[in-house]
């Protein structure tokens with residue numbers, strides 16, 4: 075999945091002048107009346123003309139991309155924006171509960187088109203849940219997944235196990251698992267579906283198409299997304315670059331990528347060291363130096379937002395390109411900020427896992443800095459479902475100080491400002507009624 079000459083990742087490019095391209099984005103509304111056709115129902119493949127690497131009849135779908143763009147004034151108020159400006163893009167509504175299904179349907183489609191029978195990935199949890207689901211539903215391939223030990227939220231691990239994937243637990247973290255799965259898939263000829271896979275990114279472009287669709291094809295001012303391996307941000311940049319090239323939009327939103335402070339490689343490289351695209355020649359030596367230093371100091375990513383607990387983001391260069399194309403910024407937020415934002419999303423939305431809430435915490439930070447204006451239109455991508463990581467949620471709301479300290483205190487979280495505490499009451503009807511009257 076890498077270039078023989080430069081060693082960097084491959085990119086999917088199309089000869090648009092030889093392909094049927096829609097005249098306007100609204101043309102995609104044609105598909106709505108044909109939802110009985112699985113390829114029109116799919117939130118990925120109804121945009122097939124914008125990712126036409128395999129004929130549409132051969133595209134694999136399990137019904138991914140039935141997502142929702144919800145206006146949320148409650149969360150908007152929390153981040154300091156005026157009513158009507160803040161939207162939450164709920165990717166947790168995908169079949170496996172995260173945005174990863176968008177990319178998996180595309181990678182899976184490509185894998186099948188080249189005759190693969192086994193697919194592998196290293197994962198902080200959601201990629202493996204997605205791969206395992208596609209394998210179990212379609213029966214087209216067998217899944218082999220690599221996870222770091224103790225580094226995966228139970229909601230995600232339970233999916234891989236339940237869907238019957240061969241699960242290999244490596245004594246190490248995500249980056250270790252990633253390095254191994256690359257070696258193993260080469261050795262055994264197994265198709266690799268990590269986001270080193272360029273087709274994953276093709277599927278993830280459609281998150282942006284659905285955002286535009288929900289806004290009746292109007293371009294918002296900002297897209298805010300958590301940054302882990304940087305597949306999403308890279309895909310969003312590619313999506314808007316192509317839409318502009320095709321004349322389907324006249325401008326791009328700005329992009330804000332939010333790192334966890336405990337896993338802030340992108341933030342350090344871009345905002346502190348000035349890493350930038352430089353017409354396709356970003357300073358690779360500076361990146362190597364950064365990684366060498368990280369290793370020498372034994373610094374390892376650590377955050378409650380396990381989906382973005384990553385040291386060496388594999389799509390770094392594509393992401394730098396996206397930042398250039400979308401006039402982007404990068405910020406970091408603490409686990410405290412992430413969990414407070416997550417509680418606000420839960421209270422005023424459908425809920426999300428910790429990593430997803432980084433987008434809301436980051437928006438709050440950018441509004442306070444004046445980078446995002448209170449009247450702008452902002453879309454926060456909520457990447458994963460609330461039930462993916464119930465431990466983090468329960469620990470935040472708990473009255474059990476020991477549990478709080480164990481799960482969150484160890485990560486520098488000091489208080490749960492928006493905790494919704496369970497009321498303890500004896501098993502006595504009068505006491506229960508009294509408690510309800512007191513607290514409601």
Ligand SMILES: *Cc1c(COP(=O)(O)O)cnc(C)c1O
Nearest residue numbers: 200302303304305306381457458
């Ligand atoms: C994978 C994942 C991320 C990170 O996305 P990248 O594309 O790797 O930056 C963020 N949130 C959730 C819930 C994820 O599963």
